[in-house]
Every structure is written in structure tokens, then in C-alpha cells.
Amino acid sequence: MERMAFAQPESTSSHKSVKSRERHKRGILKDLRRDRYLYLLGLPGALFFLIFKFAPMWGVVISFQNFSPFAGITGSEWVGFEHFQRFFTNPDFMLLFRNTMAINLLNLVLFFPLPIILSLLLNELRSVVYQRVIQSIVYMPHFLSWVIISGLTFLMFAKGEGLVNKMLEGLGLARIDFLTNPDTFWGMLTLQSIWKECGWGTILFLAAMASIDPGVYEAAKIDGASRLRQMWHITLPAIRNVIITLLILRLGHMLDVGFEQVFLMYNGAVSHVAEVFDTYVYRVGIQQGEFSYSTAAGLFKSIVGLVLVVVANWISKKMGEEGVY
Structure with missing residues (x-):
């Protein structure tokens, strides 16, 4: 009985948390529907940054490789900080x-x-x-x-x-x-x-x-x-x-x-x-x-x-x- 008594508040708290998340989700969807034209207006700018700014960031891994265009990023040899050391010690x-x-x-x-x-x-x-x-x-x-x-x-x-x-x-x-x-x-x-x-x-x-x-x-x-x-x-x-x-x-x-x-x-x-x-x-x-x-x-x-x-x-x-x- 004691275990059940202690379990009851925890279940209630969890139920309230689920309801709170659902209300928050409905609020986000409501905002998206209300401001859909504003988001649509900002879509080209967001796509620009995603395609030309964020997506190419994957390419920085070649600074830790002896990159070969024929082997590609996944097939090139990893050399760690060798290129950075060479760059900093360069006259x-x-x-x-x-x-x-x-x-x-x-x-x-x-x-x-x-x-x-x-x-x-x-x-x-x-x-x-x-x-x-x-x-x-x-x-x-x-x-x-x-x-x-x-x-x-x-x-x-x-x-x-x-x-x-x-x-x-x-x-x-x-x-x-x-x-x-x-x-x-x-x-x-x-x-x-x-x-x-x-x-x-x-x-x-x-x-x-x-x-x-x-x-x-x-x-x-x-x-x-x-x-x-x-x-x-x-x-x-x-x-x-x-x-x-x-x-x-x-x-x-x-x-x-x-x-x-x-x-x-x-x-x-x-x-x-x-x-x-x-x-x-x-x-x-x-x-x-x-x-x-x-x-x-x-x-x-x-x-x-x-x-x-x-x-x-x-x-x-x-x-x-x-x-x-």
C-alpha cells in the first residue's frame, strides 16, 4: 500500500509533463500556421545558409587528412594535426x-x-x-x-x-x-x-x-x-x-x-x-x-x-x- 501511495504522485507528475509537452507542441504548430507566410519568405535565406554555409562544413575534415581527390574524404589517409603543425612552423x-x-x-x-x-x-x-x-x-x-x-x-x-x-x-x-x-x-x-x-x-x-x-x-x-x-x-x-x-x-x-x-x-x-x-x-x-x-x-x-x-x-x-x- 505504501508503495502504491508513493507511486501515485510520480504517475500524476509524469502525466502532467506529457500534457505540458503536448500543449507546447500544439502551440508551436499554431505559431507555424499563423506565421506560415513569414517562414515561407525566410525559406530561401535558410536554404542558402544550409546549402552553401553549413553543408560544406563537412569538408573541413580533409585538413586532418592527406586528401586525395581520387580516394575521396572517406578513403584518404588520416594524419591528425600534421598540416596545422606545418602551417604554424612555416616561415x-x-x-x-x-x-x-x-x-x-x-x-x-x-x-x-x-x-x-x-x-x-x-x-x-x-x-x-x-x-x-x-x-x-x-x-x-x-x-x-x-x-x-x-x-x-x-x-x-x-x-x-x-x-x-x-x-x-x-x-x-x-x-x-x-x-x-x-x-x-x-x-x-x-x-x-x-x-x-x-x-x-x-x-x-x-x-x-x-x-x-x-x-x-x-x-x-x-x-x-x-x-x-x-x-x-x-x-x-x-x-x-x-x-x-x-x-x-x-x-x-x-x-x-x-x-x-x-x-x-x-x-x-x-x-x-x-x-x-x-x-x-x-x-x-x-x-x-x-x-x-x-x-x-x-x-x-x-x-x-x-x-x-x-x-x-x-x-x-x-x-x-x-x-x-
């Missing part, structure tokens, strides 16, 4: 790391704040029509390919026929070799990124600014706050979460310069400052056929990016911000 590793970090630090310091500043300036324009026109103009370079951007760079900065050097010559100054000078290569890449992406980077900041209650600005005006004070004490705090989120995501790409931009500007005269992880993976993996070794280099990049995102997100939460997740 080129520190060169690649230096170039990649230098270019990304320049982008982080010089490029990252500019969309914020441009957004603040656009937000201060009183004429909505004029603001839309300026926005459209600064957005345009984003839709140009890096091939066109590189072509324009050569037309502007080439030593022989470049427009900038012709202007310098017209002013009686000496021509400057911008494109084959190692001292100016990193700066040229940074200027390209600023010109191409600065306008596009304002989209999220302007959207965040649009959600600020106009009454807050009116109250600040009554209290005698200048436009600069309103910008500093109202606008910037309102978009702080967006800034921190984008900064965290940017840190995840600290070893990812962008293959196409560097490859198109690459030449023999600047090879020791232009060789980055992306071009190295292409040169060794595709041109020389060392698939396992180049995959190990690519996996190293991804792991470092993941660690930077996790650490930056942890620090932001410790500082009282929302973070990415």
Missing part, C-alpha cells in the same frame, strides 16, 4: 598574420567609425529630399564589383596615365608610384573599402536613429542643448547597441581581408605586404593542389574568428550591453 605564417592583421586593424580604426559619423551627419539634415538624394549617392559604390573598383583605382592612381599623378605633374610636383609602392598598398586598400562600403554601412545606423522618439530632442532643445549635445547625449546612446553588435561581428572577420580585393590589387612589387591568408589559401590550395594544407589554414582563420566573437560578446555582456547572443 610565411608570421608574414601572412602581420599583413592580414595590419589591413584589418586599419579598416577597424579608419573605416568602422566613418559610417557612424556619416549617419550622424545625414540624420542632421533638415531636408528629407536632400537626405534621400545624398543617401542614394553614397549607396551606389556598394553595388560595383571589386573588378570595377580596381579598374577605377588604376585609372586614378597609375603612375603613367593616372589622373592623380597628372594633377600632381600639373602642379609641378613629382609623380608618386601608388600602386607598386609597398608603403602605400595598405592605405590604398583601406581607401577602396571606405569609398565602396561607407555609404552602405549607414543603413543600420540610420534605421536605429529613425526609432528615436522626436519628443526627446524637443525636450533637449527646451533645456538649451545644442545640436552637438543632442547628438552626443541622445543619438549616440540610442544606437550604442547597434554599434557594439556590428563591432563584435567585425571582430569575427579580423583574419578575413577579402580575397577578391587583394587579389586584384596584387603585384610582384608589393607581394611581401599583399600576401594574406585568403590569397595564400588560393595560391597553395588551388594553384598547387595542396587541398588539405590550405583547408587547415582556412580552418585556423575560422576558429580565430569564432574565438574573437565569443570573447568580444562576453566582454560586452560584462559591460552591461546586450551583445550578439
Whole structure:
């Protein structure tokens, strides 16, 4: 009898748990039916990430193999961390790391704040029509390919026929070799990124600014706050979460310069400052056929990016911000 008495509450608890799971399941199905068109709208994006981002991740196992295209992934010999050891002890590793970090630090310091500043300036324009026109103009370079951007760079900065050097010559100054000078290569890449992406980077900041209650600005005006004070004490705090989120995501790409931009500007005269992880993976993996070794280099990049995102997100939460997740 005692056993039966003790068994009764356990059976009741189990029955309640089953009912709770059933209610939860019905709630999920109800939500799916209610928001079916929204899920359908997001399906192409989900399929893109599943097919082109998550499915290829299976291929990283070849970084632990002596991969042979004829034997395939399942038939290739496993070598453990041999390729990683070879990569870290390679004399080129520190060169690649230096170039990649230098270019990304320049982008982080010089490029990252500019969309914020441009957004603040656009937000201060009183004429909505004029603001839309300026926005459209600064957005345009984003839709140009890096091939066109590189072509324009050569037309502007080439030593022989470049427009900038012709202007310098017209002013009686000496021509400057911008494109084959190692001292100016990193700066040229940074200027390209600023010109191409600065306008596009304002989209999220302007959207965040649009959600600020106009009454807050009116109250600040009554209290005698200048436009600069309103910008500093109202606008910037309102978009702080967006800034921190984008900064965290940017840190995840600290070893990812962008293959196409560097490859198109690459030449023999600047090879020791232009060789980055992306071009190295292409040169060794595709041109020389060392698939396992180049995959190990690519996996190293991804792991470092993941660690930077996790650490930056942890620090932001410790500082009282929302973070990415």
C-alpha cells in the first residue's frame, strides 16, 4: 500500500509533463500556421545558409587528412594535426598574420567609425529630399564589383596615365608610384573599402536613429542643448547597441581581408605586404593542389574568428550591453 501511495504522485507528475509537452507542441504548430507566410519568405535565406554555409562544413575534415581527390574524404589517409603543425612552423605564417592583421586593424580604426559619423551627419539634415538624394549617392559604390573598383583605382592612381599623378605633374610636383609602392598598398586598400562600403554601412545606423522618439530632442532643445549635445547625449546612446553588435561581428572577420580585393590589387612589387591568408589559401590550395594544407589554414582563420566573437560578446555582456547572443 505504501508503495502504491508513493507511486501515485510520480504517475500524476509524469502525466502532467506529457500534457505540458503536448500543449507546447500544439502551440508551436499554431505559431507555424499563423506565421506560415513569414517562414515561407525566410525559406530561401535558410536554404542558402544550409546549402552553401553549413553543408560544406563537412569538408573541413580533409585538413586532418592527406586528401586525395581520387580516394575521396572517406578513403584518404588520416594524419591528425600534421598540416596545422606545418602551417604554424612555416616561415610565411608570421608574414601572412602581420599583413592580414595590419589591413584589418586599419579598416577597424579608419573605416568602422566613418559610417557612424556619416549617419550622424545625414540624420542632421533638415531636408528629407536632400537626405534621400545624398543617401542614394553614397549607396551606389556598394553595388560595383571589386573588378570595377580596381579598374577605377588604376585609372586614378597609375603612375603613367593616372589622373592623380597628372594633377600632381600639373602642379609641378613629382609623380608618386601608388600602386607598386609597398608603403602605400595598405592605405590604398583601406581607401577602396571606405569609398565602396561607407555609404552602405549607414543603413543600420540610420534605421536605429529613425526609432528615436522626436519628443526627446524637443525636450533637449527646451533645456538649451545644442545640436552637438543632442547628438552626443541622445543619438549616440540610442544606437550604442547597434554599434557594439556590428563591432563584435567585425571582430569575427579580423583574419578575413577579402580575397577578391587583394587579389586584384596584387603585384610582384608589393607581394611581401599583399600576401594574406585568403590569397595564400588560393595560391597553395588551388594553384598547387595542396587541398588539405590550405583547408587547415582556412580552418585556423575560422576558429580565430569564432574565438574573437565569443570573447568580444562576453566582454560586452560584462559591460552591461546586450551583445550578439
